[in-house]
Amino acid sequence: MTVHxxxxxxxxxxxxxxxxxxxxxxxxxRLVTCGSVDDGKSTLVGxxxxxxxxxxxxxxxxxxxxxxxxxxxGPALDFALLVDGLQAEREQGITIDVAYRFFATRRRxxxxxxxxxxxxxxxxxATGASHADLAVVLIDARKGVVSQTRRHSHILxxxxxxxxxxxxxxxxxxxxxxxxxxxISVAFRTMAEQLGIADVxxxxxxxxxxxxxxxxxxxxxxxxxxxxMEHLESVDVADGIEGRPFRFPVQWVNRPNAEFRGFxxxxxxxxxxxxxxxxxHPSGRRSRVSGIVTADGRLQQxxxxxxxxxxxxxxxxxxxGDVLTSGTPPMVADHIAAHLIWFDDEAMRPGRRYLxxxxxxxxxxxxxxxxHRVCIDTxxxxxxxxxxxxxxxxxxxxxxxxxxxxxxxxxxxxxSFILIDPFNRRTVAAGLIDAPLRRPANISWQTIDxxxxxxxRLKQQKPCVLWLTGLSGAGKSTxxxxxxxxxxxLGRHTALLDGDNLRHGINRDxxxxxxxxxxxxxxxxxxxxxxxxxxxxxxxxxISPFRAERETARRRFATGEFxxxxxxxxxxxxxxxxxxxxxxRARAGELSNFTGIDQPYEAPETPDITIDGAALSADEAxxxxxxxxxxxxxx
Amino acid sequence: xxxPRPLALSHLRRLEAESIAIMREVAAEFRKPVMxxxxxxxxxxxxxxxxxxxxxxxxxxxxxxxxTTWKFRDxxxxxxxxVRELGLDLLVHANPEGISQDINPFAHGSALYTDVMKTQALxxxxxxxxxxxxxxxxxxxxxxxxxxxxxxxxxxxxxxWDPKNQRPELWNLYNTLLAPGESMRVFPLSxxxxxxxxxxxxxxxxPIVPLYFASLRPVVERDxxxxxxxxxxxPLQPGEAPQWRSIRFxxxxxxxxxxxxxxxxxxxxAIVREMTASRxxxxxxxxxxxxxxxxxxxxxxxxxx
Numbered sequence: 001m002t003v004h005x006x007x008x009x010x011x012x013x014x015x016x017x018x019x020x021x022x023x024x025x026x027x028x029x030r031l032v033t034c035g036s037v038d039d040g041k042s043t044l045v046g047x048x049x050x051x052x053x054x055x056x057x058x059x060x061x062x063x064x065x066x067x068x069x070x071x072x073x074g075p076a077l078d079f080a081l082l083v084d085g086l087q088a089e090r091e092q093g094i095t096i097d098v099a100y101r102f103f104a105t106r107r108r109x110x111x112x113x114x115x116x117x118x119x120x121x122x123x124x125x126a127t128g129a130s131h132a133d134l135a136v137v138l139i140d141a142r143k144g145v146v147s148q149t150r151r152h153s154h155i156l157x158x159x160x161x162x163x164x165x166x167x168x169x170x171x172x173x174x175x176x177x178x179x180x181x182x183x184i185s186v187a188f189r190t191m192a193e194q195l196g197i198a199d200v201x202x203x204x205x206x207x208x209x210x211x212x213x214x215x216x217x218x219x220x221x222x223x224x225x226x227x228x229m230e231h232l233e234s235v236d237v238a239d240g241i242e243g244r245p246f247r248f249p250v251q252w253v254n255r256p257n258a259e260f261r262g263f264x265x266x267x268x269x270x271x272x273x274x275x276x277x278x279x280x281h282p283s284g285r286r287s288r289v290s291g292i293v294t295a296d297g298r299l300q301q302x303x304x305x306x307x308x309x310x311x312x313x314x315x316x317x318x319x320x321g322d323v324l325t326s327g328t329p330p331m332v333a334d335h336i337a338a339h340l341i342w343f344d345d346e347a348m349r350p351g352r353r354y355l356x357x358x359x360x361x362x363x364x365x366x367x368x369x370x371x372h373r374v375c376i377d378t379x380x381x382x383x384x385x386x387x388x389x390x391x392x393x394x395x396x397x398x399x400x401x402x403x404x405x406x407x408x409x410x411x412x413x414x415x416s417f418i419l420i421d422p423f424n425r426r427t428v429a430a431g432l433i434d435a436p437l438r439r440p441a442n443i444s445w446q447t448i449d450x451x452x453x454x455x456x457r458l459k460q461q462k463p464c465v466l467w468l469t470g471l472s473g474a475g476k477s478t479x480x481x482x483x484x485x486x487x488x489x490l491g492r493h494t495a496l497l498d499g500d501n502l503r504h505g506i507n508r509d510x511x512x513x514x515x516x517x518x519x520x521x522x523x524x525x526x527x528x529x530x531x532x533x534x535x536x537x538x539x540x541x542x543i544s545p546f547r548a549e550r551e552t553a554r555r556r557f558a559t560g561e562f563x564x565x566x567x568x569x570x571x572x573x574x575x576x577x578x579x580x581x582x583x584x585r586a587r588a589g590e591l592s593n594f595t596g597i598d599q600p601y602e603a604p605e606t607p608d609i610t611i612d613g614a615a616l617s618a619d620e621a622x623x624x625x626x627x628x629x630x631x632x633x634x635x
Numbered sequence: 636x637x638x639p640r641p642l643a644l645s646h647l648r649r650l651e652a653e654s655i656a657i658m659r660e661v662a663a664e665f666r667k668p669v670m671x672x673x674x675x676x677x678x679x680x681x682x683x684x685x686x687x688x689x690x691x692x693x694x695x696x697x698x699x700x701x702x703t704t705w706k707f708r709d710x711x712x713x714x715x716x717x718v719r720e721l722g723l724d725l726l727v728h729a730n731p732e733g734i735s736q737d738i739n740p741f742a743h744g745s746a747l748y749t750d751v752m753k754t755q756a757l758x759x760x761x762x763x764x765x766x767x768x769x770x771x772x773x774x775x776x777x778x779x780x781x782x783x784x785x786x787x788x789x790x791x792x793x794x795x796w797d798p799k800n801q802r803p804e805l806w807n808l809y810n811t812l813l814a815p816g817e818s819m820r821v822f823p824l825s826x827x828x829x830x831x832x833x834x835x836x837x838x839x840x841x842p843i844v845p846l847y848f849a850s851l852r853p854v855v856e857r858d859x860x861x862x863x864x865x866x867x868x869x870p871l872q873p874g875e876a877p878q879w880r881s882i883r884f885x886x887x888x889x890x891x892x893x894x895x896x897x898x899x900x901x902x903x904x905a906i907v908r909e910m911t912a913s914r915x916x917x918x919x920x921x922x923x924x925x926x927x928x929x930x931x932x933x934x935x936x937x938x939x940x
Binding site: 025026028055099101102109111124126243251252254255260264265266295306307309341355358359412416420424425426 | 808
C-alpha cells in the first residue's frame with residue numbers, strides 16, 4: 001500500500017507531466033459521431049466497442065438477450081443497443097441524447113460522443129462536437145450527402161472540429177460499388193472545402209458486419225486506404241495550442257484565513273511560471289505571480305488544462321468572472337459579433353434579454369442586430385429577423401458589462417458562450433465569438449464641462465428624442481414637420497432628423513437590407529444623442545420597422561429621454577396615399593425589402609404616444625404630441 | 636502522437652483537473668451544496684479530489700451519507716475514521732419510516748428496499764436541509780443510462796430526472812440556474828472509468844475500505860452471487876452454511892445485495908492487474924441492477940442517484 005514513494009524525490013511538476021507520471025500513458029482522442037437518422041452511428045460505435053474487445057462477458061450476455069427482445073438486426077447482435085441506453089431510445093430505435101463511451105486500444109484511448117441524427121436533437125449533436133478533436137460523419141451509401149450531413153458538417157466547421165472521418169456506411173446495400181463510394185467522397189470533399197474543414201478521410205464501411213471498421217475488408221478489394229480504427233489510431237490531431245497566451249478565468253477565491261488569498265481556476269491556455277507578470281481583466285490591474293498552489297505542493301509552472309490556485313504579489317482585487325492573463329491581451333468588449341446555434345423551440349428574439357455565460361462570467365445580453373442566417377443547403381447567408389430551433393446565424397450582442405474574451409478561432413474556452421433564458425432557465429443557444437464591435441480599452445471618454453443639464457437649464461426645456469415610427473406614407477414626416485414648427489413658435493430649441501434627408505448625406509452609402517437598416521438606425525441614434533446632449537428636443541422620422549432596433553435606440557438614452565411615437569396608419573391607407581409612388585413600384589417588384597410589402601413591420605407594443613393616422617389630421621396629430629410634451633414637463 | 640509532449644497533462648492528471656474544476660463550479664454557483672459520500676472507492680476518490688480542489692481551505696460543503704442500515708460494518712467504521720481524520724462535517728440520514736417498518740432486502744426484495752432506503756431517504760435528506768446541489772461519484776462507464784447523463788444533471792422540484800430534456804452541455808460551460816425547489820446532481824467523475832479510479836487510487840495512495848482487498852471472509856453462494864455474511868441479521872436458508880473464502884469486492888453497496896469476487900489481490904497493484912484482465916463489469920456484482928433492462932434509468936428518473 002506504500003505507493004507514495006513512487007513520486008518521492010521528484011519535483012511536484014514532474015509528477016504532473018506526461019513522461020514521468022506514466023511512461024505508457026496513451027494519448028486520448030475525443031470523437032463525435034454524426035450524420036442523419038438511421039445512418040448507423042450507434043451501430044458503428046457499438047461495433048468499435050465490440051471489435052476493440054472492450055465488451056465484457058456480462059455486457060455481451062446482456063447484448064445478446066437485448067438483441068432478441070429489441071434488436072433490429074434479426075438473429076444477429078444489434079450493436080446499436082450497446083449505446084442507445086434510454087428506454088425511449090430502445091422503444092423507438094433511435095438515439096435521443098449524447099452517450100459518452102470510453103474505450104482503448106494498444107495505441108490510444110478514445111472518448112466517443114454518440115449523438116443523435118434527428119434535426120430536433122441538433123443541440124445534442126453540437127454538444128458532442130464541442131468536446132471533440134475529430135468527427136466521424138456517417139453517410140448512408142444509398143442516400144449520399146443529405147441535408148442533415150450538411151447541417152452537421154457546418155456545425156463541425158463552426159465549432160472548429162478540423163478532422164473528419166467520413167464513414168460511407170451500408171456499402172453492402174449498394175453491392176460494394178466503388179463508384180458509389182467515389183461519388184459520395186467527392187461530394188463530401190467539395191462541401192468540406194467550402195466549409196474550411198482541412199482534413200477529410202473517407203472510408204467505405206458496412207458497420208453491421210464490421211467491414212473496414214477494425215480491419216480492412218476483403219469485400220472491397222478496390223479500397224486501399226485505412227480502416228476506421230487504423231485511421232483513428234494514427235491521425236494527428238495536435239491543434240498547435242502551444243505558445244498561446246496565458247488565460248486563467250478565476251473560478252473561486254480561496255480565503256481560508258487572513259494570510260491566504262488565492263485565485264482558484266483552471267488554466268484555459270498557455271503556461272505560467274512563478275514570478276511571471278499577469279494582468280487582471282477587465283480592471284487592467286497588473287501584478288506578479290508569487291505562488292502556484294496545489295494540494296501536492298507549490299509548482300514552478302502551471303500548464304494548460306491544470307487546476308491550480310494562484311497567489312499574486314500585490315493586493316489586487318480579483319473575483320469570479322475576472323481573467324488573469326499574460327502575453328497578447330484578450331478583448332474586453334461590451335458589444336460583440338458572434339455566431340449562434342439556436343437550440344430552443346422558442347425562436348430567438350432580438351431585443352430580448354438573455355443571460356450570457358462565458359468562462360466563469362454570467363452577463364446580461366441582448367441581441368442588438370440579427371445580421372444573417374445560414375441556409376444549410378446552400379451555405380448562403382440569407383436575411384432573417386430571427387433564428388428558429390436548430391438554425392445558425394450571425395448576430396451582434398450588447399452586454400450589460402464588458403466581457404473578457406478571445407475570438408473562438410483563437411481560444412475555444414474564452415471564445416465560447418451559452419445563452420440562457422432567464423425566465424425558464426433553458427439553455428437556448430450556443431455562441432462563438434467572432435470579434436468585438438467596440439474597443440473601449442482603446443477609446444476613453446473626453447470629459448466635457450458643459451453638460452446636458454447645463455444646456456437644458458439655459459434653454460428651459462428637457463431635451464429628448466421624439467422617435468416617430470410607422471409605415472412608409474403613414475404621415476411621419478408631415479407630422480414631424482408640423483411639430484417642429486409648433487415648437488419653434490413656442491420658443492423651443494429643436495432639431496429634425498428625417499430618414500429620407502439623412503440618406504442624401506451621412507447615410508448615402510446605405511441600402512435597405514436589414515443590415516443596412518440596422519446601421520442606418522445606429523447612426524441616426526448617435527446623431528440624436530449628440531443633439532440631446534446639446535439640449536435640443538430632437539425629432540426623428542424613420543420607418544424603423546424592427547422592434548429590436550428601436551429598443552436598442554431607446555437604451556442609448558436615459559429614462560424619459562426617448563419618446564416612441566407610433567404613427568399607426570393602416571397599410572391600405574398608406575398604400576392608397578402612396579405619396580412617393582413607392583408602393584406601386586414595390587408591388588410591381590421594382591423595389592425589394594420594402595416595409596409592409598416584402599419585409600415585415602413590427603409595431604411598437606407599448607409606444608409612449610399612438611397616432612391613429614387614418615382618424616386624425618396631421619395638425620391634430622402634431623397638437624397631440626406637443627400636448628404630451630407639455631403635460632410631461634419637457635418645457 | 637508517438638512523441639510524448641513534456642508539457643501535456645497525463646490522462647489521470649487531466650481527469651483530476653477536470654473534476655476539481657467541476658467541484659469549484661459547484662462551490663461558486665450554488666447556494667447550499669452537499670457532497671454525497673457512500674464510502675465506496677468512487678466516494679473515496681471524490682473526497683480526495685474535494686480536499687485537493689479547495690486546498691488549503693476545507694471543502695466548503697458537508698458530506699452526506701444515506702445510511703440504509705445494511706452497509707458493511709467495515710464501511711461505517713471507515714467512514715467515521717476518515718471524517719475524523721479530515722475534520723469534515725458529516726450528515727447521516729436514514730429513512731425513519733423505513734426503519735420503523737423494518738424495510739429490509741430479505742423480506743421486502745431489493746426493489747422496494749432500494750426505493751425506500753435509498754431513493755426516498757436521499758430525497759428526504761435533500762429536502763430537510765434544502766440542498767440545491769448534490770455532488771455524487773457516478774461514472775458514465777457504469778451503466779448505459781449513466782452514459783447519457785450530463786455532468787450537471789437537472790432535477791425537478793420532486794427530484795425527477797427527465798432524460799429526454801437535458802440541458803445541452805457544451806465546452807466547459809454549465810447552466811446552473813434553478814427555479815425555487817429545483818436542484819442539481821453533479822458528477823465530477825463522469826468521464827472516469829473503473830480502471831481510471833483504481834489507477835488513481837494507486838497513484839495517489841488514497842485510503843479505501845479494506846473490503847476491496849482480498850481476505851478470508853465468510854460467504855454463502857446465493858443466486859450465483861457470493862454474499863458475505865456480515866452480521867447476524869442475515870437469514871440463512873436451509874442447507875446454507877457460511878464458508879470462509881478468499882474474496883474481495885469490486886463495488887460496495889448494501890451487504891446483502893453486493894456480490895463478492897473470489898480473489899487473492901491483496902494490494903493495489905494486484906487489484907489493477909486483476910482489473911485489467913477482468914472479463915466482467917463491476918456492475919455485475921450489483922444485484923439491484925438485474926431487476927430489469929432499464930431499471931437504473933427508472934430509479935434515476937424517480938430520484939435515485
